[in-house]
Amino acid sequence: MILLKNIGHLIQDAETVRCGMDLLVHGSQITAIDGGIPEKSADEVIDCQGRIVMPGLINLHTHLYQSVLKGWGDTLTLKPWCEEVTFPFSSIIHASERDGDYRMSYAYAILGAMEMLHAGITTFVDMDILSDSVFQAWHDLGTRGVGAIQAVNRWVPEPLMVPDDVRKERILRTVDLWDRKDLLRVAIAPSTPFACTKEFLLWLRDLAVEKNMPLFIHVSETKWEVEDSLRSTGMTPLEYLESIQFLKAPVCAIHAIHFTEEEHRIAQSRGVSICYNPKSNGKLGSGIAPIVDYLRLGLKVAVSTDGAASNDLLDLFEDMRVGLMLQKLRYEDPSVISAQDVFRMATETPAEILGLNAGILRSGKLADLVIIDPGQVHFGPLHDVVQQIVYCGKSCDVRDVMVNGRFLMKDTRILTVDEPALVRQGFELALEKQESLTGEALVAEF
Missing domain, CATH: 2.30.40.10 (Urease, subunit C, domain 1)
Incomplete structure (x- = not known):
């Protein structure tokens, strides 16, 4: 004791x-x-x-492969940022994994988890195409990690695509191997409504329900996404998800910056929770989510860092502070939200969203x-x-x-790993991989 x-x-x-x-x-x-x-x-x-x-703080949304992409893409909005920063590096990582080299995956996972530990983050949700080496890194550190399998079957560049049957087989294997192993859990995370077919979205929803796993999805992060959804489906992103009954399962909507009043109604009726990423949304110029409106609707809201390439830290103290101030600015009223409200968003509320018996000290x-x-x-x-x-x-x-x-x-x-050695090795490996980037964007076709 x-x-x-x-x-x-x-x-x-x-x-x-x-x-x-x-x-x-x-x-x-x-x-x-x-x-x-x-x-x-x-x-x-x-x-x-x-x-x-x-x-302990709970970081409900990040992308740990971006831990080695700090200082990139300062002037880019989301779509070109994906095409010029994250897609090319992701392609290099996954090419290495196909060749049996998992050193980079382990390195980014342990670097990001150590950074968060130094910032008092005891639980996190990492959204990515996850290999065993990622879970092993978290296991070695001893932290509480949730691997949210980022699932796509369209929009992303060809180097990141695999056939649906192979993708589903890999997802099921990851769930069977790592979900509830010691302190680790697995979640399901279709990347966006437009990055998955209807059939794939519903397969992912059903899997999350069957295995009692959290379900995350990026929604309405940019005005471009909303406009594209209106062009392709005649509906806004959350309206589309409601129309295909994706929201029959409990869903956490990541970003939710540009919801309409109708989407507010849908979110309230379906009990959608919200993941607020203020610094990331600020760096990419995506907008300020109407968090006070969501709190007034009774929605559960968590504050998170998002990935280190769009933040560029994994420090929830900063996101609490920036997130609080941005809401006071958005509503031009300092009384609409308090420090206590945002502290709850980094502790008790994300624990509730994850079904975790933590977030308060009792x-x-x-x-x-x-x-x-x-x-x-x-x-x-x-x-x-x-x-x-x-x-x-x-x-x-x-x-x-x-x-x-x-x-x-x-x-x-x-205490659990050799941090100086891991930092040195991880930085060296990341720089080696970055040198292989061609400087050409990987453009996603629609």
Whole structure:
């Protein structure tokens, strides 16, 4: 058992902060929160005087292969950014995998997961065409990873296409091999409505329902996507998904920037949850999602980083802060949303969307937690701790990270893998792969 003693400020949830508490962990769960828990009840005692202990952050949407594509595509909107940045590099990765070389896949997966661990992220959802090496990297680190299989069968360039029967076979194999293996889970994630045929979308929906897996999809990220959907189907993207009964299953809509009033009604009636990616949407100039409207409709909203090539960090402290300020700007009213609201979007709400017994610190909850040092000049002095986590917090404030009752990081040092060696090897390999890029865009045909 592990005892966190004399906690300066314990953030149990967005509304509950207690001082001078002790927290006891037994196995994977929190078993007690109280003042004066005897030290003899624990095998390890951590003095948390002056520290903030808070729930581990949950990053509901990212693309970890982009962890090695930082600093690319600063002036591009989504479609040319895909064609000039992400598609070419993805093609190189998957070509290497076809040749039996999985080093790059392992490298980007471990680099991204380590960056998130340093930022206090204890659970994440990575949306990609996932190989075994990706799951193995997360397993080696010991983190809680959800592999959302990004499924497409049209729109993407030829090097990324495979026949439908092969694609389905690979998806089923990944689900059977990795879903619920230790701390790992698998989710289903058709990339967009326009990147999948109707038949494939419904096959993916049915698989998610059958296997009780989360279901994600990029929707209405850009005005171009909405206009293209109107041209090709006569309907907006969410209207189309509703018309084919894709929304009969619980769905998390990623981005949802350009929903119409009718789509708001559909989302509310179907209980669609929303994944808000403010920094990514800002870099690509896609727009500001109407998050306050979604909260007023009673929709579940999570804040996430998206991929590192469109952020360019995997740091939810930044996305909480930027996301909060953008909403106040969009509505020209600082009272429409609070720091507590956005803190909940990075903890409790994404846990609910994933069906994960985490996101708040209570007895019986999973021991996924973060210890913060608020002593740096940018953070204090303390007044409203949750507000300061959102407005002042940085990844460098994270000292210790526990996942499933096990410390993966202490005093900013990752304990489970050789981080310096992995960073050096990963950077070298990424630069080697990037040198093979031709500089020519891979254009997706419609």
